[in-house]
Amino acid sequence: MFLNETELIEDMVNMNYHSGHLRTKHGHVPLHYLIASNGKNKEQRDDLVRMDNRDIDADPNYWLIRGKGEVAVFGLTGLVKEVYKKEGEEWRPILFRPNAYGNFREFSGRGVEEIIDDVYRTVGTLKFRHETGDAAQYEVAELERKKELFNWWTQRVIARFGDFRKVYNPEDIVPDFNDHMAIIKIMERCKRGCLYCPERRGLKLYTEEQIEENADTALRVATEYHGDNVSRFTELFYNGSDWFWNYLEPNGVDPLKIIEIGRERFPNALKTYAFAGTPTVNKVQLLDKGYHRRMAKEIYSFLIGHESFDDITSRFLGKGETAQEKKDAFNTLKDAGVSKIKTIIQVGMIGEGFYYKDDKGDRKFRSRWDHLEETARHIIDMMGMKSDRHWFNHRKDKVLISRYQPIDGTPLKRLHDEGSIVKPYSEPGMIEEEIEWLREQLRQNGVLVETEYEYAINEGKPADKHIPMETEFRPELVARLKAA
Numbered sequence: 001m002f003l004n005e006t007e008l009i010e011d012m013v014n015m016n017y018h019s020g021h022l023r024t025k026h027g028h029v030p031l032h033y034l035i036a037s038n039g040k041n042k043e044q045r046d047d048l049v050r051m052d053n054r055d056i057d058a059d060p061n062y063w064l065i066r067g068k069g070e071v072a073v074f075g076l077t078g079l080v081k082e083v084y085k086k087e088g089e090e091w092r093p094i095l096f097r098p099n100a101y102g103n104f105r106e107f108s109g110r111g112v113e114e115i116i117d118d119v120y121r122t123v124g125t126l127k128f129r130h131e132t133g134d135a136a137q138y139e140v141a142e143l144e145r146k147k148e149l150f151n152w153w154t155q156r157v158i159a160r161f162g163d164f165r166k167v168y169n170p171e172d173i174v175p176d177f178n179d180h181m182a183i184i185k186i187m188e189r190c191k192r193g194c195l196y197c198p199e200r201r202g203l204k205l206y207t208e209e210q211i212e213e214n215a216d217t218a219l220r221v222a223t224e225y226h227g228d229n230v231s232r233f234t235e236l237f238y239n240g241s242d243w244f245w246n247y248l249e250p251n252g253v254d255p256l257k258i259i260e261i262g263r264e265r266f267p268n269a270l271k272t273y274a275f276a277g278t279p280t281v282n283k284v285q286l287l288d289k290g291y292h293r294r295m296a297k298e299i300y301s302f303l304i305g306h307e308s309f310d311d312i313t314s315r316f317l318g319k320g321e322t323a324q325e326k327k328d329a330f331n332t333l334k335d336a337g338v339s340k341i342k343t344i345i346q347v348g349m350i351g352e353g354f355y356y357k358d359d360k361g362d363r364k365f366r367s368r369w370d371h372l373e374e375t376a377r378h379i380i381d382m383m384g385m386k387s388d389r390h391w392f393n394h395r396k397d398k399v400l401i402s403r404y405q406p407i408d409g410t411p412l413k414r415l416h417d418e419g420s421i422v423k424p425y426s427e428p429g430m431i432e433e434e435i436e437w438l439r440e441q442l443r444q445n446g447v448l449v450e451t452e453y454e455y456a457i458n459e460g461k462p463a464d465k466h467i468p469m470e471t472e473f474r475p476e477l478v479a480r481l482k483a484a
C-alpha cells in the first residue's frame with residue numbers, strides 16, 4: 001500500500017510523530033529524514049523533514065511540521081505547495097497550489113501573503129543539522145544548499161511564477177507542470193484542427209536558433225530564482241503540439257539536436273516529456289522502423305491526447321484516427337521502450353451527446369455513454385490487467401481524465417452554446433458522474449488513473465469551481481476541499 005500525505009498528517013494528530021520516527025497508523029515508517037528543527041520539545045517544536053516514500057514514480061518533497069498544528073508541503077525547489085491546519089481533530093487545507101502556474105488558492109481568510117511569509121519565516125528560525133553539529137562531514141555542503149532552497153518570501157514567490165511565464169504562452173498546455181520542470185518551446189500551433197482546441201492551424205516549427213534562444217531563456221529564468229539549485233530541475237518539457245512534426249516536416253530541426261540543446265542547459269533533467277499524436281507516431285513507424293527505439297532513449301514520456309476511443313465521437317471532434325490506430329500508436333511506442341505513456345481523455349466534450357449523420361445520411365444521436373463505454377473498453381484492452389501485453393509493462397503508464405473546459409473561439413464551444421447539434425448537460429453533476437464511472441471502470445481493471453489534469457489548461461488559472469476533485473493518493477483531502 002502506498003502512503004498518502006493525509007494519512008501521514010493524521011498520524012501526527014495522534015502524536016505519533018517525533019524526529020526520525022514518523023509512523024503511520026499501520027505502524028509503517030515512511031522514508032523521511034529530519035534536516036532542520038528549532039527545539040527539543042516534541043509537541044512544540046517545528047521540524048523540516050524530507051519525505052521520500054510515496055509512490056514509486058512520485059517525487060520527494062519537504063514538510064514543515066509545526067508544533068502549533070500546521071503542516072506545510074514544499075516541492076523539490078523549496079516552493080510552498082500546500083499548507084494544512086489542525087482544527088479540532090481535523091486537518092484542513094488552508095493553502096493549495098496544484099501546479100507550477102502559481103495559482104494559489106487560500107481557504108482560511110488569512111490571505112496568501114501572510115500564510116506564505118509565515119511558513120518561510122518559520123523555516124528561517126530552524127537550525128539545520130549541520131548548524132547544530134549533528135551532521136556528517138559529507139552532508140554539510142548538501143545541507144547548506146538545502147537551506148538555500150527555502151530562501152523565499154511571498155513577493156519573490158509571486159515574481160518567480162510570473163517570470164516563468166516567459167517560457168510558455170498563455171494558451172499552452174503543460175501537463176503535470178511542477179516546480180522542478182523546465183519548459184523549452186519548440187514550435188507553435190498545429191497542422192490539425194480539432195474542434196475543441198485553441199491551437200491555431202498553421203504549424204510553425206522553430207529554427208534551431210529559436211529553440212536555443214528559448215532554452216537560454218528557460219535557463220536564465222530558472223537560474224535567477226533558483227541559483228545553484230537549478231540543478232534540481234530534473235524534468236524538462238519540450239513544448240509543442242507534436243514532437244514528431246520535427247521529424248516529418250521538411251524544415252524540422254533534427255530531434256536529436258533539440259535533445260542536445262535541452263541537455264546542455266538542464267543536464268539533470270532525466271525525465272523529458274513531449275506531446276505526440278497517433279497519426280505521426282504511426283507514420284514515423286512506417287518510414288523508419290528503428291526511429292521510435294532511438295527516440296525512446298531520449299524522451300522519457302510521451303503524452304497523447306486521444307480524448308475519446310469512440311470512433312464516431314473522435315470523428316465528430318475532428319480527430320479521424322480510429323481506436324485501433326490509437327492502440328497501434330500506443331503499442332508501437334511501448335514496444336520501442338518508451339518508459340511512460342500518458343493517455344489523455346476528456347470527459348464532457350459532447351455534453352449529453354451529439355447529433356450526426358451516419359454513412360447513409362440518416363440523422364443519429366451519439367450519447368455520452370457511447371463515448372465513455374467505448375473509451376473504457378479500448379483502454380482496458382490496451383493496458384488493463386487482462387490486456388494481451390502483461391499489465392506490468394504499464395506500471396508507469398497512466399490515463400489522465402480531464403474535464404472539458406469550453407474555450408472561447410473554438411467551434412466546439414459554439415456548438416455547446418447553440419445547443420442544437422451538441423446537447424448540453426441538463427442537470428448539474430452529470431460530468432462528475434461520468435468521471436467517476438470512467439475512473440472506476442479503469443481502476444477496477446488495473447489501469448492507473450489521474451484526474452487532476454484540467455489544472456494544466458485554461459491558462460493555469462482554473463475557475464473557482466474547479467476545486468481538485470480527487471487525487472490518486474489523497475482522497476480525504478479532496479473531500480475536505482469539496483467541503484471547503
Ligand code: SF4
Pocket residue numbers: 189190191192193194197198199241277305
Ligand atoms: S488537440 Fe492537439 S492535434 Fe488537435 S489541433 Fe490541438 S494541438 Fe493539434
